[in-house]
Amino acid sequence: xxxxxxxxxxxxxxxxxxxxxxxxxxxxxxxxxxxxxxxxxxxxxxxxxxxxxxxxxxxxxxxxxxxxxxxxxxxxxxxxxxxxxxxxxxxxxxxxxxxxxxxxxxxxxxxxxxxxxxxxxxxxxxxxxxxxxxxxxxxxxxxxxxxxxxxxxxxxxxxxxxxxxxxxxxxxxxxxxxxxxxxxxxxxxxxxxxxxxxxxxxxxxxxxxxxxxxxxxxxxxxxxxxxxxxxxxxxxxxxxxxxxxxxxxxxxxxxxxxxxxxxxxxxxxxxxxxxxxxxxxxxxxxxxxxxxxxxxxxxxxxxxxxxxxxxxxxxxxxxxxxxxxxxxxxxxxxxxxxxxxxxxxxxxxxxxxxxxxxxxxxxxxxxxxxxxxxxxxxxxxxxxxxxxxxxxxxxxxxxxxxxxxxxxxxxxxxxxxxxxxxxxxxxxxxxxxxxxxxxxxxxxxxxxxxxxxxxxxxxxxxxxxxx
Amino acid sequence: xxxxxxxxxxxxxxxxxxxxxxxxxxxxxxxxxxxxxxxxxxxxxxxxxxxx
Numbered sequence: 001x002x003x004x005x006x007x008x009x010x011x012x013x014x015x016x017x018x019x020x021x022x023x024x025x026x027x028x029x030x031x032x033x034x035x036x037x038x039x040x041x042x043x044x045x046x047x048x049x050x051x052x053x054x055x056x057x058x059x060x061x062x063x064x065x066x067x068x069x070x071x072x073x074x075x076x077x078x079x080x081x082x083x084x085x086x087x088x089x090x091x092x093x094x095x096x097x098x099x100x101x102x103x104x105x106x107x108x109x110x111x112x113x114x115x116x117x118x119x120x121x122x123x124x125x126x127x128x129x130x131x132x133x134x135x136x137x138x139x140x141x142x143x144x145x146x147x148x149x150x151x152x153x154x155x156x157x158x159x160x161x162x163x164x165x166x167x168x169x170x171x172x173x174x175x176x177x178x179x180x181x182x183x184x185x186x187x188x189x190x191x192x193x194x195x196x197x198x199x200x201x202x203x204x205x206x207x208x209x210x211x212x213x214x215x216x217x218x219x220x221x222x223x224x225x226x227x228x229x230x231x232x233x234x235x236x237x238x239x240x241x242x243x244x245x246x247x248x249x250x251x252x253x254x255x256x257x258x259x260x261x262x263x264x265x266x267x268x269x270x271x272x273x274x275x276x277x278x279x280x281x282x283x284x285x286x287x288x289x290x291x292x293x294x295x296x297x298x299x300x301x302x303x304x305x306x307x308x309x310x311x312x313x314x315x316x317x318x319x320x321x322x323x324x325x326x327x328x329x330x331x332x333x334x335x336x337x338x339x340x341x342x343x344x345x346x347x348x349x350x351x352x353x354x355x356x357x358x359x360x361x362x363x364x365x366x367x368x369x370x371x372x373x374x375x376x377x378x379x380x381x382x383x384x385x386x387x388x389x390x391x392x393x394x395x396x397x398x399x400x401x402x403x404x405x406x407x408x409x410x411x412x413x414x415x416x417x418x419x420x421x422x423x424x425x426x427x428x429x430x431x432x433x434x435x436x437x438x439x440x441x442x443x444x445x446x447x448x449x450x451x452x453x454x455x456x457x458x459x460x461x462x463x464x465x466x467x
Numbered sequence: 468x469x470x471x472x473x474x475x476x477x478x479x480x481x482x483x484x485x486x487x488x489x490x491x492x493x494x495x496x497x498x499x500x501x502x503x504x505x506x507x508x509x510x511x512x513x514x515x516x517x518x519x
Contacts, residue, residue: 135483135504267483267504277471278501279486413486420470420487 003232004204005111005248006068006296009081013049020048020077027054030067030139035132038070038301047073047305051296058125058139058165065251065297067128071205072300072310081205082226087384090316090333093226097213097317100224102231102244110234110247111292118237122289125168127251130299133269137278139165140268142307143298144199144253145211146173147220148184149243151191155218157181158211160300160310163199164265169286171255172265173197174279180216185282188259195257196243197284198236202250202298207231212311214318220246237288250298251291255284272340272414273303308341315368319345322367327356333364334383335371342370343415346383349376354434361404361427370412374427380442381430392430402429473517476503477510482517490516 013020022041028034034052041048050069057063072078075086084092107113117123129139141163149156157180164172175182188195200211210223210231224231233244238254245252262280270276300306316333323330331348335341347360357376364374377383377392397403404427411423432439455464472490473482483504485493493499493512502509 137502137504138507264500264502264509266486275484277484277486277489278474278504279489280492416471 002109002111003227003229003246003248004206006071006202006204006250006298007292007294009071009204010049010051010068010296013077017077017080020074021051022048023051023053025053027056027062028052030055030057030128031131032134034067034069034130034299035301038304038306042304049073049077052128055128057128058168059123063126063128063297065128065291065295067130067299068202068296069130069299069301070304070306071298072208072307073305075309075313078205078209078309078313082209083228087332089313090320093209093313093317094321096226096228097210097215097222098225099217099221100227100230102220102224102233104241104244105232105234105247107234110232112245112247112249112252112290113234114291114293115295116237116288116290118288120169122253122286123168124165124171124253124286124289127289128297129165132302133275135267135275136269137164137264137266140302141165141171141199141201141253142300142302143201145203145208146175146181147198147200147245148181148195150184151187151193153218155216156220157184158200158219158223160208160212161199162268162302163284164268164281166263166283171199171253171284171286172263172281173255173257173284174265174268174276174281185257185259192259194259196236196239197255197257198243198245199253199255200246200249200251201253202296203246203248207246208310209314212314214314220244237290245290249292250295251289253286254288254290255286257282257284269302270414271303271307271342272412272416274414274416276414303340305337308337312337312341315342315371316345319347319364319367319371323347323360323363326363327351327360329356330360331379332383336384336386336389338386339373342368342412343372345371345374346389347374347376348379348381348383349431350379351431351434357402357429357431358404358427361429362406365406365409365425365427369410370415372411372415372423372425376427376429376431378431389430393428396432397428397430399428403427404429470518474501474512474514475517476506476508477514478508479503479506481505485516 210226232247265281267275
């Protein structure tokens, strides 16, 4: 049985949740126009997957490959991809985050081998690669899960990276300095070896969610756990059985990353919605491109929900585990898009003593270098609703007692308010005292009345439709 | 606050900002090739960095 793939997921959406998919048949430019259409839809609070059927490639010809964008732009779709609901997403992810060893399949069973281009024939310019923001240095691959194998343990790390397309067989790839892929990079560098780099573009969302695990392990095993079945791998064209690639991916790019040669990369519009400044990053030579015959090209829209949510539930799951080990009353963690889904965390707690919220704050802030602000709330606050969290801050916190400030911590360079990688973190205890008798009661309408009253019994259909 | 450094493109004369590590690297290697995000022209740095 073949693994579920990106196309099977999109077919499922079009069949069972059709409001989640829009197809654009009119020709669009990959330079800014795709990004502009998505931004207009977001302004209307819509987050569909958009499939652009007519897009020109970097050679200027109509591409054989449609562009898919915003696959990850909705928590509802991510939850659906792993068979759960939005409120349970992080906990369901944790329950599945177990190693399931991959299986190796023959090339004949691998849809990613239906088209094989090697050497000079491997031409990135045939792909409809998108340019997103005005000051981006040029077209970027934003959808790749980059696979790097640890030269010592043989474990594979997977990370979503940005890759600047500097030529038809030439990429410049950014590895996040604080992540595992960069740790592996330095192992290869010490060995004076270049890195076999696999860029996976397009697979089932559960694949991407597994690939974003925060565990330091052989990540294709975790992908199998999240997908609920062993991930199918197949030998690469360049390195054979030494380096395996996902068999049911849309597109795989095999490249050799230099550990000695760097070149110019960025500006690039990043998740904080600021440009990353121009920098030096390792250059990569493309060795082969393999893909399915009717492949879809996956783009992730940087700085928008598509980019933010592809990682947020996994960070939430990781933080939940870390906090749970210290404070057992933690109920849920939410990284809101309003905090770039990295910088803010809302944490729901059923506390048993008044020291727990600050312990939660300190644990969370030291568990992820990007996380900068934490708000801890009680279990009657919906942490998926910014308004409710801010209401709790307004009515349940006194900042002379409830504010925690931790200066001089490691942060992210992408936060322009930080002093390079050094940042000040903070948290707010917006919980009521454990002794509830000392705190006023929250207003409410009787539950029996709320559940009995149906708006359609009181409002005409045309009036109701306006709401 | 972030320490932002700017370089100016000799072709289109627009300024854009660069990473701190690149900024440090340019001080020891003024021949570094840069690429302007506006006009997409490559150029040899050889100039000055404006600290923001």
